Amino acid sequence: MSKIAVLPGDGIGPEIIDQAVRVLEAVGQRFGHKYEFAWGLVGGAAYDATGVPLPEETLELCFNSEAILFGAVGGPKWDGLPLHLRPELGALLALRKKLGLYANLRPVKVFPSLANASTLKPEVVAGLDLLVLRELTGGLYFGKKYREALPDGGTRVVDTLEYTTPEIERILRKAFDLARLRRGRVTSVDKANVLESSRYWREVAVAIGREYPDVELNHMYVDNCAMQLVKNPGQFDVLVTENMFGDILSDQASVLGGSLGMLASASLGGKIGLYEPAHGTAPELAGLNCANPIAAILSAAMLLRFSLEQGREADCIEQAVTDVLDMGYRTADLMEKGKQLVNTDEIGSRIIEQIGRET
Numbered sequence: 001m002s003k004i005a006v007l008p009g010d011g012i013g014p015e016i017i018d019q020a021v022r023v024l025e026a027v028g029q030r031f032g033h034k035y036e037f038a039w040g041l042v043g044g045a046a047y048d049a050t051g052v053p054l055p056e057e058t059l060e061l062c063f064n065s066e067a068i069l070f071g072a073v074g075g076p077k078w079d080g081l082p083l084h085l086r087p088e089l090g091a092l093l094a095l096r097k098k099l100g101l102y103a104n105l106r107p108v109k110v111f112p113s114l115a116n117a118s119t120l121k122p123e124v125v126a127g128l129d130l131l132v133l134r135e136l137t138g139g140l141y142f143g144k145k146y147r148e149a150l151p152d153g154g155t156r157v158v159d160t161l162e163y164t165t166p167e168i169e170r171i172l173r174k175a176f177d178l179a180r181l182r183r184g185r186v187t188s189v190d191k192a193n194v195l196e197s198s199r200y201w202r203e204v205a206v207a208i209g210r211e212y213p214d215v216e217l218n219h220m221y222v223d224n225c226a227m228q229l230v231k232n233p234g235q236f237d238v239l240v241t242e243n244m245f246g247d248i249l250s251d252q253a254s255v256l257g258g259s260l261g262m263l264a265s266a267s268l269g270g271k272i273g274l275y276e277p278a279h280g281t282a283p284e285l286a287g288l289n290c291a292n293p294i295a296a297i298l299s300a301a302m303l304l305r306f307s308l309e310q311g312r313e314a315d316c317i318e319q320a321v322t323d324v325l326d327m328g329y330r331t332a333d334l335m336e337k338g339k340q341l342v343n344t345d346e347i348g349s350r351i352i353e354q355i356g357r358e359t
C-alpha cells in the first residue's frame with residue numbers, strides 16, 4: 001500500500017486538499033489500488049497547535065512516506081512572526097531544502113475549453129503547453145539574510161543570491177532531459193546583463209547544452225521573458241530559471257491557462273517528491289468553499305505519475321478534469337457567461353463521477 005503524507009496547511013489549503021484526496025481515493029478504487037493517507041500539521045496551523053511551523057512529527061511522517069501532497073501555508077495571522085517561524089520559510093522552504101527538492105515543475109497547459117477563459121486572445125493561448133522549471137533550493141531564498149543597525153540610526157538589509165556549479169548544472173540537466181521528452185527546446189531565463197550569478201548560469205547552460213546537441217537552447221533576459229510570455233507564449237517549450245524568477249514567471253504564466261487555481265506543481269530531486277498547487281492560501285476565499293481545487297487535483301495526478309509510477313491513473317485524472325471543463329462546470333475564478341458555476345466540493349464531485357465513468 002502506498003503511503004502518502006497529506007499536509008493541508010492554511011487558508012484554502014484544507015478545502016482544496018480534501019478534493020484532491022477524494023479524487024485519489026476514486027482513482028484508487030477504479031484501478032484497484034489502496035492509498036494510505038497520513039495527515040500532518042504544517043504551516044500556521046502547526047504553529048498554532050505546537051509553536052513551530054514544521055513539527056518534528058510532520059517531518060518524520062514525510063520521510064516515512066512515498067510522496068507528499070501539500071496544500072498551502074501562510075496568511076495574515078502569521079505575517080508578524082520572525083522569518084524562521086513564518087509558515088512560508090519555517091515550513092515550506094525548510095521542507096523543500098530538507099528533502100532536496102531542487103527541481104520544481106510547473107506545467108502550463110491550456111485545457112481546450114478554457115482558451116476563452118484566458119485574459120489573452122484565444123488564438124494566442126489555444127493548445128498552449130509549456131513547462132516552467134524552477135530551481136527550488138538555492139538563490140535569494142536560501143542565501144544569508146539579515147538586518148544591521150547603522151550609526152545614522154538607519155538599517156542595512158541584506159539578502160544574498162548564491163549558487164554553486166553543481167546546483168546550476170543539475171537543474172539545467174533536468175531541463176534538457178525534460179525537453180527531450182517534449183518538443184526539444186530549452187529557454188534559459190536569466191539577468192546576465194546585470195547579475196554575476198546569471199552570467200555564470202548562462203555559461204553553465206552553454207556547457208551543458210553541448211551534451212544535448214539534439215535540444216535547442218536559447219537564452220532570454222527575465223524582463224523580456226515576462227513580456228514574451230503574454231505576447232507569444234507558444235514560442236516556449238521548457239523554460240528554466242532560478243528560484244525567484246521562476247516564482248514570479250510561473251504565477252504570471254498560470255493565467256494563460258485561465259487561472260492560478262489551475263497551476264499544479266511537482267517538486268523533485270530527492271527520494272520523496274512533494275506535490276502542491278502553485279498558488280497560496282488565498283485568505284480571502286478561505287472557508288467559503290469557492291476556491292478552485294483543480295491545481296491541487298492535477299498535483300495529485302503528478303504525484304501518481306512521478307512518485308508512484310502510475311501513469312494511466314494520472315491520465316485518468318487529467319481526462320476527468322478535461323471532461324468536466326468541457327461539460328461547462330466552472331469555479332468562480334474561471335467563470336464565463338453561459339457556463340455553470342459550481343463550488344469547490346461540487347467540481348470535485350463532478351471530477352470523481354467522471355473518473356467512475358471513464359472506460
Ligand SMILES: NC(=O)c1ccc[n+]([C@@H]2O[C@H](COP(=O)([O-])OP(=O)(O)OC[C@H]3O[C@@H](n4cnc5c(N)ncnc54)[C@H](O)[C@@H]3O)[C@@H](O)[C@H]2O)c1
Nearest residue numbers: 072073074075088260261278279280281282283291292333
Ligand atoms: N505554496 C504556498 O504555500 C504558498 C504559495 C503562495 C503564497 N502563499 C502564501 O499565501 C498567502 C496569500 O498570498 P497571495 O494572496 O499573495 O497569493 P495566493 O496565491 O494565495 O492568491 C493570489 C490570488 O489568486 C487567487 N487564488 C489563489 N488560489 C486560488 C484558487 N485555488 N482558486 C481561486 N482563486 C485562487 C486569490 O484569491 C488571490 O486573488 C500568503 O501568506 C503567502 O505567503 C503560500
Ligand SMILES: CC(C)[C@H](C(=O)O)[C@@H](O)C(=O)O
Nearest residue numbers: 074088089092093247278280
Ligand atoms: C510561499 C512562498 C514561499 C512560495 C515560494 O515563493 O516559493 C510560493 O510563492 C510558491 O510559489 O510556492
Ligand SMILES: [Mg+2]
Nearest residue numbers: 247248251278
Ligand atoms: Mg509563488
